[in-house]
Amino acid sequence: MTEDTKTKIEKFLEERKQEIDDTIRKYIPENLSHEHMEMLVGRARYEYDIEAINNSITKPIWDFLSRGGKRWRPALFMLVAEAMGADMEKVKDFAVIPEMAHEGSIMIDDIEDNGELRRGKPCTHKLFGIDIAVNAGNTMYFLPMLILIKNRGNLDENTTIRAYEVFAQEMINIHFGQALDIWWHKGNTDTITEKQYMQMCAYKTGCLARMAAKLAVVVSGGSTEQEEKIGKMAESIGIAFQIQDDILSASSEKFQTKKGYGDDITEGKRTLMVIHALGKANEKDRKRLLEILNLHTREHALIDEVISLLNKYDSISYAKKFAKELVNNAWSEAESTLPKTDAKKRLKAFVDFLIERNI
């Protein structure tokens, strides 16, 4: 990918971001009025305390949204819909469905991990309290369906049902993926296989990318085969993202500014690289690797020792190759279901852009 293409895509993302946030604002404005409340939750049987709602729902949500984020899932939705030849005016609001769920999922994740910082500021539960954060994050989980309710006239009945089904199924799946991560996080890591790790990534980080792509196919009137293959391609991007994060955490110095030095190693995380190395290593190295991982150490010398063991067994380059091939293969399958258009070329460039970051 040339620097010129990269710059173009970055500019495209920046421009779309404004549009995407304006669409989110349509469904959850920063400051609710009576009219907004009626749109959101119907006419009051008695009387709304709007100030309370603004303080406990819209304020934490917009505090979070305004911190940034790339909004690449809605961009992926739009590029897939364009490649499918959709009527963009009719479907564009659906682009924010996976994004709202994604933003909600980070707020909730941070509570589950008891995180401190997110996007350079204290996590929502640190600023507003666990009660408000859980409730606001969960509100973001259900607001996407408001978009389906409000735009019912834009889709035929069968398509509407398929859209609900995609949303519902992926929201269930993501909780199963998160359940794996949580359980392993508690130290239950002795028997994790490479396949199980991949499955966790597919569900924890692949779900919402897959939701974006599948929704785009469905609302564009696509076939089940297109839904399946383009969905799998997006899921693969999500998995590749996770693997890239793992790699960055074990190799790049740049990463130290985002997280602590070798945080995954301190945490004892069984990443694809670690699982690979444990499978390849001789008995002595294997024992040593497990020993350090189970120490939960912050000592740089020990962290560096793990990194050199991962390098000794080529586990870092194995993971890099794995991620690239995963997306390339999935792209080949997906692209065969799409007509040859400029929009498809733009989608391909975007996919390349997403997986090439920093590797």
Place this chain on the structure above:
Amino acid sequence: MTEDTKTKIEKFLEERKQEIDDTIRKYIPENLSHEHMEMLVGRARYEYDIEAINNSITKPIWDFLSRGGKRWRPALFMLVAEAMGADMEKVKDFAVIPEMAHEGSIMIDDIEDNGELRRGKPCTHKLFGIDIAVNAGNTMYFLPMLILIKNRGNLDENTTIRAYEVFAQEMINIHFGQALDIWWHKGNTDTITEKQYMQMCAYKTGCLARMAAKLAVVVSGGSTEQEEKIGKMAESIGIAFQIQDDILSASSEKFQTKKGYGDDITEGKRTLMVIHALGKANEKDRKRLLEILNLHTREHALIDEVISLLNKYDSISYAKKFAKELVNNAWSEAESTLPKTDAKKRLKAFVDFLIERNI
């Protein structure tokens, strides 16, 4: 209501409970197998770690479900559906939709309130950790839609969409109701009006009863008018429940075994009774009432003083009357839309049973 009728309804609830739990078990079994996983989240692209899922999802969920609960929302669903003349074989699984959401909402509520005990055992987050509890509770929020996915063939397309819409809208509403309660809980109680308190109840405790009734009407092929009026009747039951809880907390000694003595008063909660008394009281009593409520005291003498102030201004009997009239009026409106059948009589008896408990 005669003792005989009461006993009959209690027996009916007990029998249905088994059936209801068996239906829940169909969609989220206590011990997942590979077949269950495929039913729930599709075929694995890689490989599931089922033990991890059982430990972090099904175990906490069934630990919670097995503690009890009356399951009156599914019973209400079934009685409404019967009164609507539904094909019960086709619709009965939908009865557990509001129940699953309800059970999830208590698990989540307990996290938000940092509760200690629920149904005689430590709250889920105390037993399993906040991470597992949030994730398992939220899983219960989305599993209801799996029932819509799996039973798609039982409903026509328009009905299926209406069912999704009812579920989605009530799930949004309940988070807005909870947002009010959370915000007021943080001490922002100076300006709460009676109408605002009623609205909070309608959304926090009325939503899932309303969901049960509306869903029953919708899947039985009912009209928009029936959905509206029978939904409002169920919402009124939910509101009456909340008012009853408030009353019990301020009057009955029986209640002390469930919660602490006058917990609502210690908390300084602006219940319907408190709002009523604040509106009626002379300046001196008003000041004294606010003074004690703002003390957050556990002293019995002060709590008793509040109770006697509430009695002085007839606020407890006002609340009792309010709750009864609310449900009676809503029932009159709802019943006019239902055909005259034995099923309707059973529904009426059940409604009476629900609102007569302990008042």
